[in-house]
Amino acid sequence: MTHPRRRLRPEQRRAEILDAALEVFAERGYRGASLAAVADKVGLTQQGLLHYFPGKDALLIxxxxxxxxxxxGAYTPSGNGLEMMEKLVTHNATLPGLVQSFTVLSADSVTDNHPAKEFFTERYRRTRxxxxxxxxxxxxxxxPGGLTPEQAAALLVAVMDGLQLQWLLDPGEVDMAxxxxxxxxxxRSASPAAPPAPSSPTDHGYAG
Amino acid sequence: MTHPRRRLRPEQRRAEILDAALEVFAERGYRGASLAAVADKVGLTQQGLLHYFPGKDALLIxxxxxxxxxxxGAYTPSGNGLEMMEKLVTHNATLPGLVQSFTVLSADSVTDNHPAKEFFTERYRRTRxxxxxxxxxxxxxxxPGGLTPEQAAALLVAVMDGLQLQWLLDPGEVDMAxxxxxxxxxxRSASPAAPPAPSSPTDHGYAG
DNA sequence: GTCTATATTAAGATAGAC
DNA sequence: GTCTATCTTAATATAGAC
Structure with missing residues (x-):
């Protein structure tokens, strides 16, 4: 056995690492996460992992x-904006790990010199x-309710995020869906008269 | 000068340290914060600080x-629940540092073994x-809107928290107030007919 | 009450062997 | 492609001097 290690195509390895890294970042936040812990999860050493990514910042991004x-790609609910959001929230309620990663990291990102600050700022901007x-x-x-479309968008995203936090802390008390x-x-009830415009469902890619 | 150091009553010192600690926790999150950085802000060494608090966990709590x-004690807006929340949000919009500390630390608290997990779970429960x-x-x-009072409470808190995050990331784009x-x-507009009940303003102590 | 000194642990990163 | 070994830095915490 000259090559005892696990045979994996580089792209598989990278995907594996990225999955493991998301878990660790979700469990401990960016600063609390260690490359060694990520490497462990995929049976590598920290130095082995660094062969695939230049450093911790790049890994996070x-x-x-x-x-x-x-x-x-995997989940794009159909319908108008509001319906899509509702389906997405219901979907997310089955994925606490994923919800946790985005809740933790998005708030993390407002701290000083956080590597994902720009990522989240842009992501929220696009989503809105x-x-x-x-x-x-x-x-x-x-x-409805005298909101501008931009305000309504910010509001919908805020409700989703805020409920996720309460739900993560207390899933038995808060039914976010x-x-x-x-x-x-x-x-909807505050809406004057919603004309069901011919909608082409848009992928806003909002999963967290 | 047998006692060259700064003369401060222990309670003042503690208060000073707590203020400095809040700043550092807000800037870097719990795990990214160091006791030495907190101590620096008040002109102490890490070990001097540890004379007042047994450790990092206790300091955070x-x-x-x-x-x-x-x-x-310092700010309790008057009015009914909804009015109080509106005033609170407007008030918070002038205190980005304070908003950041609670946004960062509350999300931080959902991570594994976080010392403030119970604190925030209880705090949200009480607030709701x-x-x-x-x-x-x-x-x-x-x-209004077919919500139960508990759901409306969770919703209001969620909106507040969610808007804070977007505002912190992009204050020029999101006017949270x-x-x-x-x-x-x-x-209010969705409300059937709000009877202004004789309200005794309640301090829910929600500042973040 | 606050310091110096130090023990311990762990992090990210680099160099180079295989 | 992955490892061992090592450098460097920094963290919490403890012991004890003043």
Whole structure:
């Protein structure tokens, strides 16, 4: 046995590492995570891992980018903006690990010199824009309750994020899907007269 | 000069340290913060600081507890639950540092073995309970939009938290006070007929 | 009450063997 | 491609001097 190690194509290895890294970052946050812990999970040493990624920062950014790509390919609910969000929240309620990673890392990212600060700023900006577009198609320039489409978008994302945090801390007390659904109902009922515009479902790629 | 150091009553010292610690925790998260950095801010060494607190965990918990006490004494907006929340959000929009500390640390607290996990779980539970009580007084058993009082409470807290995150990342793009105000308007407009019950303002002590 | 000194542990990163 | 070995830095914590 000249080559006792596990035979893996480089791309498989990288994917493995990225999955393991997401777990560790979710469990301990960016600063609390160690490369050695990630390496352990895939049966490598820290130095073996560093063959695939130049450093911790780059690993984090790649984890986040890849996750968005994969998720938006694997799960894109159909319907208008509000319906999509509702389905997404219900979907996320079955994936506490994934929810935790984005909840932890997005808040982490507001700290000083955090490597994912730009990533999350841009991601939220894009999400709001796409969602506002969708709201415009659905409700026109005046969505329910005197909100602008941009405000409604920020609000929807805020509700989703805020509920995730409470749900992670206390899953028995907070039913995030139920509350989000009720909130969606509130939005609809406040709507003057929603003209179901011909919608082309947009992938906003929002999974966290 | 037999005693060259700064003369401070122990309670002042402790207060100083707690303030400095909150800053450092907000800037770097719990795991990224170092006792030495906190000590530096008040002109002590790490070991000098440890004379006042047994360790990092205890320091964090004390920081959070004290902050809630001080804030609820210093700022308690009047009015019903919804009005109080609106005023609180407007108030918080002038205190990015404080908002950052609670945003960062609350999300941090969902990670494995985090010393503040219980603190935040209990804090959110209390906040929801108090807020639900206030909503009951204001709207009776059926608040706007088919929500239960408990759901409405979770929703309000979620909106506040979620907007804080987006605002911290992108203060130029997200006007959290404006969006929260619009959201409050949405809730009110969805209300069947809000009977202004005789309210005794309740301090829910929610500052983050 | 605060310091110096130090023990211990662990992190990220680099160099080079195989 | 992955390892061993090592450098460097930094963390919490303890012991004990002043």
């Amino acid at each position: 790649e984890v986040l980018r890849r996750r968005d790509e994969v998720d938006s 824009e796409t969602l506002a577009e969708s709201i415009r198609r659905e409700f026109g320039e005046e969505p 139920a509350v989000f659904h009720a909130f969606a109902g509130l939005l | 004390e920081v959070l507890r004290r902050r809630d006490e001080v804030d609820s 309970e108090t807020l639900a009580e206030s909503i009951r007084r204001e709207f009776g058993e059926e608040p 404006a969006v929260f105000h619009a959201f409050a308007g949405l809730l």
